[in-house]
Amino acid sequence: MRQPTAGGGAAPATMRAVVVTRPGGLDALQIRDVPVPVREPGWVRIRIKAFGVNESEVTTRKGESDPEVTYPRVPGIEGVGVVDEADQDSGLRPGQQVATMMGGMGRRFDGSYAQYATVPASQVIPMETGLPWDVVGALPEMFQTAYGSLTTGLDLQAGQTLLIRGGTSTVGLSAATMAKDIGATVISTTRHAERAEQLRAMGIDHPLVDDGKIAEMVRGLVPEGVDAALELVGCSVLADTLRTVRRPGTVCFTGALAGQWSIPDFTPFMIPAGVRLTSYAGEAADLPSDVFARQLQALAEGHLSAPVAKVYHGLEQVRDAQAGVESGAIPGKHVVVLND
Template sequence: MKAIVRSRFGGPEVLKVVEVPEPLLKPGCVLIRVRGFGLNRAELYMRRGLWGTVTEIGGIECVGTVVSDTTGVHREGQTVMALMGGMGRTINGSYAEYVAVPTSNVVAVETTLDWDILAALPEAYAVAWTCIRRNLELKAGQRLVVRAGTSSLGQAAIDIGCELGADVIATTRRSDNETLLRSLGATHVVTTTGDLLAAHDWPGGKADAVLDLVGNSTVLDSLRATRRGGRVCLAGFLGGLAPLTGFNPLGQMPSGVHMSFFGSFMFGSPEFPLSEVPMQQIVDLASMNQYRGRPARVFGLSDVPMAHELMERNEAKGKFVVVI
């Protein structure tokens, strides 16, 4: 089979299309014929060797059809979505024509959506749903701030927040992104790289919930912008992996504000079963255009290095997907 293989750690040029054997199907796993996959910021860090243990074939999500399921849960030819379960970290990932994934990280869906649209959904919407409905426990009528609203995860969060009936504020570094963010349903758009409450277009008051996708560089500001009893969920590192230097909770965390983290590598664990995420409902809402998760750009397998390069330059503005 063809796969994108990382020859060493480094820039996009280390990714090459190579013929490799199909993955061995181990007990408890599903062999999937990959028809498409989304590209994720985490995969850039993995390619550079900044994300712990990784495999030569990257990719943390995919959509496709079942070739074989050792557990008998899924039937041959069934359309499925898969994410994490060690993909790209401990087992070869989805940058390939075939991938073997633990059954716990595979979800069957019924849909007529094209592969490129379907490929834009698994990671972004599963993570956004979990952060908003579980970690943040967002309710209708509450104020949700999505930091890095133009990212694929940010756009999914805006969709889910609006569908839930929240008042959504999206942040961006560039004022020319306002039209896009408002078209997605954001009530307010705040242009800032730092202090939310001091931004000239901040609508006043504090947030009930903040989904921070920028990361360590903004999370303390997100806490300051959240009301007593409110919640902040850190779920992305678009601003880089540098740690919080000299972090002192006693002096820097506001009293009464809750903070949590979510990483999609937890999907499939007893604490975060993937079956808890209503993927069929997400697909149905996307089919009805109530969720507007559409690929910002579609690539072929050999174009993955170019797509990585564009993502490194922050030129994605949404989800890049690959169709095989």
């Protein structure tokens, strides 16, 4: 039998949250007073301290994401904060720092754009860090996706060459810092020439301006082809990305920044002989707590970097944060910090 719950004190009856009232523009994001979510057995209630703002939340607001999303909905696929209430046998204690992400947050159930959120205990990562909330709030989704893509998806090793297509995205920037830490050579793409030097300044070995066809450019740098490629742009360029990889290299399809998730009239023969094609769409469990702890320590010591574009304060600035994500003017993560 599950043990009684442990709480960090009586939570208020109501909280402030950003609610998507209907599919639409930024005006569809409304700040409302709503009931504090009641925690079910096996779930954890978190007092949210910060959260990243992501493209997927923009598509949820527009009504273009998971068809199972219903409205009104509190968005937010990731968040960091402290445990407010949990089962005593969960291993989590009130006040403990935690991160959470994915698993239906902000889609199948209400997410992190709020003072409190409840999530399944299986997608809660305990942590201990002295890093500020605006830094930690940028990490969960992009670090989980980048780490899972490089390990589960590509099994990247020291000495190998990695192509990141969609390099100025938050996952692309995070994957680059992790790949460099592993000891790989990194080629990374941007569609904007002025951002090539930004990539170089972030430690990218070979920034490339992507005009939709980069196979020849990549082969000019690595004639035999790269060992691994992380596809973040999507199916519109996948065939070209496959041509950048050597035999027996691997392409991992993780994202579709250009919006195309499928290929009409797909044939397996579009995959070059000897090249492997896989995909990654993992969950919180794919980022073990000890790995996340090492990443936090590496950040604190300066071995990894968190590409934060801008920090916003309070739920009142969520519309500005989503507008910043949509504009794409500043590479990196947009983070909202909640004031106590």
